[in-house]
Amino acid sequence: MAAWDLAVAGAGPAGAAAALGALHEAPGLRVALLDRAGFPRDKACGDGVAPQVLDRLAEVGVTGLLDDRVPVGRLRLVRGGRDVDRAVVRPSYVVPRRIFDARLVEAARAAGAxxxxxxxxxxxxGDDGVRIDDEIDAAVVVGADGARSVVRRGLGLPTGTRALALRGYAPVPAARRGTQVIAFARGAVQPAYAWSFDRGDGLANVGYGEVLRGPGGPTRTQLLARLEALLPGATRGGTDWRGHHLPLSGARWRPPAGRVLLVGDAAGLVNPISGEGIYYAVSTGIVAGRAAARALAAGRPADAGRGYGRDARAHLFPHLRHTAVASRLIRAGPVLDAGLRASAGDQRVFDDLVELALARGRLTARVLRGLGAALLRTDPGTRPPPLQES
Ligand SMILES: Cc1cc2nc3c(=O)[nH]c(=O)nc-3n(C[C@H](O)[C@H](O)[C@H](O)COP(=O)(O)OP(=O)(O)OC[C@H]3O[C@@H](n4cnc5c(N)ncnc54)[C@H](O)[C@@H]3O)c2cc1C
Known part of the structure; x- marks a missing residue:
C-alpha cells in the first residue's frame, strides 16, 4: 500500500497546479499526481489560455511556459449584423491542451511530484486518511478529475448547470487570422456561441457550445451545423472533433470541508458566460495545494478542506456572484446585444467584460452604465412596432 501526504486525482491544469501549490509551500512533501491517461494527452477545449493563468503559475515558480507560442492580441465578438473587433489589453494564448497540460505535468514533476x-x-x-481503490493511501486528497469527477460523485455531491461543446482543428481562413472570434447564436438561450481561435501555426481551434436546459442535448451533427452556420467555412478541413460537458459555476459555490478537496471542473467551476475554466482550475488547484500543505504542517490534515474553502472563496468572490448575475442577464438576447453595443462604444467597457469572462473581473459601474445606456438606445430593428391608431 503506497502512502502519500497528498494524492491528487487527475493531472489536468487543476491537478498539476495543486501539486505545484503544495510543493511550493512545502518542497519535501510526498505528492502523488494520478491520471488515467499518459501525457501528452488531448482534451476537448477551445485551448484559450488567459494571461492571468500565467500570473497564477508564476506565483508557484512556473515561468516562461508559453514563451515559444504566438500570443493573440485581438478579440472579435459577432452577433447578427453587429461586429466588435478590438485589441485586448493583454494578449491570450491558444495552446493545444496536448502541449499545455503536458508542460504543466512536467513542471509538477520537476517540483517533486x-x-x-x-x-x-x-x-x-477514514478517520486517519483517505484510501483510493484499496491501493493508495493519502492524508489529503485533491479531486481534480474533471467534469465527470469520480471523487465528486464519491462525496455524494450533485452536478449543477452544464454546457456542452464540441471542438476541432481546421485551417484558418485569412479573415480570421491573428484573432479570437466569438459568434453568438441568435434565437437561442445564451450563452450559445461558435468560436475560431487562431493557434498561430496555420490552424485554428474551432467549435460550438451551448448551455443545456434540461436533460439531453444537441447531437454532434447539430453542434457542427450550428458552428458552420455561425462561422461559415469554419468546419472545412476540420479534424480531431471532440466534445465534452462544462460544469458551470453558480453564485453559491462552496467546496466541502474535510480531507478531500475539489478543484477545477470537479468543483463545478467553469465561467458561466464564457466557458473558460483553465483560470479557475489553476487558481483553485494552487489554493488547494497550499491549504493541504499548511494543514499537513500543522498536523491537522482533516482541516485542509476548511482552509481551502476559506482561501478559494476569498480569491473568487465576489467574482462568482457577478458572473452568475451576468449569465442570467444575458440569457435573453437584448442584454447581450447591449453588451456588444457598449463594448463597441467604449474600449474600457470591452476590457472590463473581457476580465469578467476570462479571470475574476466584476460587473463594474462602467459596464453597468454602458449596458443601461445601450439598452435605452435600442437598435431600430429591435424596437417594438409603433402603436396603430384606430
Ligand atoms: C469544447 C470545450 C472548449 C473549452 N474551451 C476553453 C477555453 O478556450 N479556455 C478555457 O479556459 N477553458 C475552456 N474549456 C474548459 C476547460 O477545458 C476546463 O475547465 C479545464 O480543462 C478544467 O481543468 P481540470 O484540470 O479541472 O479538468 P481536466 O482538464 O478535464 O483534467 C482532468 C484530468 O483528470 C483525469 N481523470 C478523469 N477521471 C479520472 C479518473 N477516474 N482517474 C484518473 N484520472 C482521471 C483526466 O484524464 C484529465 O487528465 C472548454 C471546455 C470544452 C469542453
Missing part, C-alpha cells in the same frame, strides 16, 4: 498512471474508481474517507 510523482506522476502515476492510475484510473481512480473508488475513494474512501
Amino acid at each position: 510523482t506522476v502515476l498512471r492510475h484510473r481512480i474508481r473508488d475513494v474512501r474517507i
Whole structure:
C-alpha cells in the first residue's frame, strides 16, 4: 500500500497546479499526481489560455511556459449584423491542451511530484486518511478529475448547470487570422456561441457550445451545423472533433470541508458566460495545494478542506456572484446585444467584460452604465412596432 501526504486525482491544469501549490509551500512533501491517461494527452477545449493563468503559475515558480507560442492580441465578438473587433489589453494564448497540460505535468514533476498512471474508481474517507481503490493511501486528497469527477460523485455531491461543446482543428481562413472570434447564436438561450481561435501555426481551434436546459442535448451533427452556420467555412478541413460537458459555476459555490478537496471542473467551476475554466482550475488547484500543505504542517490534515474553502472563496468572490448575475442577464438576447453595443462604444467597457469572462473581473459601474445606456438606445430593428391608431 503506497502512502502519500497528498494524492491528487487527475493531472489536468487543476491537478498539476495543486501539486505545484503544495510543493511550493512545502518542497519535501510526498505528492502523488494520478491520471488515467499518459501525457501528452488531448482534451476537448477551445485551448484559450488567459494571461492571468500565467500570473497564477508564476506565483508557484512556473515561468516562461508559453514563451515559444504566438500570443493573440485581438478579440472579435459577432452577433447578427453587429461586429466588435478590438485589441485586448493583454494578449491570450491558444495552446493545444496536448502541449499545455503536458508542460504543466512536467513542471509538477520537476517540483517533486510523482506522476502515476492510475484510473481512480473508488475513494474512501477514514478517520486517519483517505484510501483510493484499496491501493493508495493519502492524508489529503485533491479531486481534480474533471467534469465527470469520480471523487465528486464519491462525496455524494450533485452536478449543477452544464454546457456542452464540441471542438476541432481546421485551417484558418485569412479573415480570421491573428484573432479570437466569438459568434453568438441568435434565437437561442445564451450563452450559445461558435468560436475560431487562431493557434498561430496555420490552424485554428474551432467549435460550438451551448448551455443545456434540461436533460439531453444537441447531437454532434447539430453542434457542427450550428458552428458552420455561425462561422461559415469554419468546419472545412476540420479534424480531431471532440466534445465534452462544462460544469458551470453558480453564485453559491462552496467546496466541502474535510480531507478531500475539489478543484477545477470537479468543483463545478467553469465561467458561466464564457466557458473558460483553465483560470479557475489553476487558481483553485494552487489554493488547494497550499491549504493541504499548511494543514499537513500543522498536523491537522482533516482541516485542509476548511482552509481551502476559506482561501478559494476569498480569491473568487465576489467574482462568482457577478458572473452568475451576468449569465442570467444575458440569457435573453437584448442584454447581450447591449453588451456588444457598449463594448463597441467604449474600449474600457470591452476590457472590463473581457476580465469578467476570462479571470475574476466584476460587473463594474462602467459596464453597468454602458449596458443601461445601450439598452435605452435600442437598435431600430429591435424596437417594438409603433402603436396603430384606430
Ligand atoms: C469544447 C470545450 C472548449 C473549452 N474551451 C476553453 C477555453 O478556450 N479556455 C478555457 O479556459 N477553458 C475552456 N474549456 C474548459 C476547460 O477545458 C476546463 O475547465 C479545464 O480543462 C478544467 O481543468 P481540470 O484540470 O479541472 O479538468 P481536466 O482538464 O478535464 O483534467 C482532468 C484530468 O483528470 C483525469 N481523470 C478523469 N477521471 C479520472 C479518473 N477516474 N482517474 C484518473 N484520472 C482521471 C483526466 O484524464 C484529465 O487528465 C472548454 C471546455 C470544452 C469542453
